[in-house]
Amino acid sequence: MTSSPAPINLDKLRNAVQRFGRMSFTTSQLAADYHRGDESLSAPETALFDELLRRHAPLLGITPQPSSAGGDTVWLAL
Incomplete structure (x- = not known):
């Protein structure tokens, strides 16, 4: 049986975004x-974060940046 990931806390997500300034x-x-530094996140977990960031970008004060390289989305504070 696989365990489902814990739900993402939006306040904690906002704090993480703010640490990047x-x-x-x-x-x-x-x-x-x-x-807290866990570099071994799975692709589905990273995709979940990308989805949440896109959905809440206006609230978080961030915007995705265009990239020709592909891969991870690059974000920048507004």
């Missing part, structure tokens, strides 16, 4: 920070 960050960097 005006620096750009990727979805993976934010997810690792949220999980």
Whole structure:
């Protein structure tokens, strides 16, 4: 039986975003920070963070940056 991931706390997510300040960050960097440095997050877990960031970007004060390289979304504070 597989365990489902714990729900993401939006206040904790906001705090993680604010720790980056005006620096750009990727979805993976934010997810690792949220999980206190756990670099071994699965692709579905990272995708969940990307989905949440996109949904709540206006509330979090961030915007995705265009990238030709693909991979993780790069975010920047407004």
